[in-house]
Amino acid sequence: MKHVPVLLAPSLELLLGNPALGAGGVVVDATFGGGGHTLGLLENSPERVRIVALDRDPEAVSRARGLKEDFPSRFRLLAGNYAELPQLLRAEGIERIDGLLLDIGLSSYQLEDGERGFSFQSDGPLDMRMDPAVGRPAAEIVNQADARTLARIFRDFGEEPYARAIAREIVTRRETAPLLSTRDLAGLVEAMVPPHKRTRRHPATRIFQALRIVVNGELEALEKVLAAGLEILNPGARMVVISYHSLEDRLVKRFFRQAARGCTCPPKIPVCTCDRQAAVRILTGRGRRPDEAEVADNPRSRSAVLRAVEVL
Numbered sequence: 423m424k425h426v427p428v429l430l431a432p433s434l435e436l437l438l439g440n441p442a443l444g445a446g447g448v449v450v451d452a453t454f455g456g457g458g459h460t461l462g463l464l465e466n467s468p469e470r471v472r473i474v475a476l477d478r479d480p481e482a483v484s485r486a487r488g489l490k491e492d493f494p495s496r497f498r499l500l501a502g503n504y505a506e507l508p509q510l511l512r513a514e515g516i517e518r519i520d521g522l523l524l525d526i527g528l529s530s531y532q533l534e535d536g537e538r539g540f541s542f543q544s545d546g547p548l549d550m551r552m553d554p555a556v557g558r559p560a561a562e563i564v565n566q567a568d569a570r571t572l573a574r575i576f577r578d579f580g581e582e583p584y585a586r587a588i589a590r591e592i593v594t595r596r597e598t599a600p601l602l603s604t605r606d607l608a609g610l611v612e613a614m615v616p617p618h619k620r621t622r623r624h625p626a627t628r629i630f631q632a633l634r635i636v637v638n639g640e641l642e643a644l645e646k647v648l649a650a651g652l653e654i655l656n657p658g659a660r661m662v663v664i665s666y667h668s669l670e671d672r673l674v675k676r677f678f679r680q681a682a683r684g685c686t687c688p689p690k691i692p693v694c695t696c697d698r699q700a701a702v703r704i705l706t707g708r709g710r711r712p713d714e715a716e717v718a719d720n721p722r723s724r725s726a727v728l729r730a731v732e733v734l
């Protein structure tokens with residue numbers, strides 16, 4: 423069980439392509455996970471560049487011991503939610519940074535550990551909290567929310583076409599016994615999706631994604647860190663975001679497009695009155711995706727999309 427970093431080469435090239443880093447600086451990897459990107463940054467950046475990493479999962483944080491020994495003066499790992507990135511950095515005496523990486527979603531360690539409850543492929547408690555000390559486990563939502571709320575969660579955060587039917591079935595089934603394990607829920611969902619409507623993906627993929635997003639407040643955290651990034655990144659610094667499903671990617675794409683827009687006055691007005699200036703330049707056009715070789719080597723990279731901007 424190991425996490426293979428996704429789109430590593432373009433991430434490093436973009437983040438370290440900031441010429442100001444030659445004189446030193448701080449690059450933040452806000453999603454440490456298995457540390458693959460952090461290691462790449464440490465090995466490929468000038469000695470004067472410090473790498474500060476962050477993860478909200480205590481198990482990820484405990485995996486960093488080796489890196490701390492290998493790079494004692496250049497590497498620092500913080501525990502916490504990237505929604506609070508500026509505050510976490512300020513506590514370390516860091517006000518501004520020179521690069522920011524967000525490789526969002528789950529690590530292989532989280533997915534493959536049945537006890538964390540993220541995977542429908544292994545049995546475990548329906549938990550799904552990245553930080554087990556924060557928030558409510560997924561089982562509470564599944565067993566307590568009403569059918570309308572469940573349907574909305576599955577539709578809005580999973581884009582699940584059978585959202586209402588699955589929600590109703592959950593409410594009926596839990597009258598007999600609560601749904602407590604990943605296998606209980608995956609089995610129920612599987613039975614609700616007609617065989618001719620199934621795709622290569624397991625029918626429970628969208629439902630698990632939706633619950634995970636809600637349990638961890640993932641979209642709110644992403645919105646916050648994107649906005650904070652623009653505030654704390656120095657001019658010339660790059661922000662690189664890798665996302666794994668369309669809800670996240672859409673949010674990132676729209677945020678970057680909005681930040682890259684200058685004047686928004688109607689074209690007929692001869693002189694600009696809005697005074698809006700672009701805050702970033704988009705570096706990746708329609709987004710970068712892994713090539714065939716990477717997907718063959720690491721199937722989990724299949725859905726990844728990388729978007730990057732340079733702060734102006």
Ligand SMILES: C[S@@+](CC[C@H](N)C(=O)[O-])C[C@H]1O[C@@H](n2cnc3c(N)ncnc32)[C@H](O)[C@@H]1O
Nearest residue numbers: 427453455456457458459477478479503504525
């Ligand atoms: C896809 S993995 C990162 C893998 C890493 N880039 C590597 O190469 O090993 C995502 C990591 O981000 C963490 N994470 C997700 N949301 C977070 C948040 N809001 N704040 C901090 N860490 C978060 C997860 O716990 C997970 O360990």
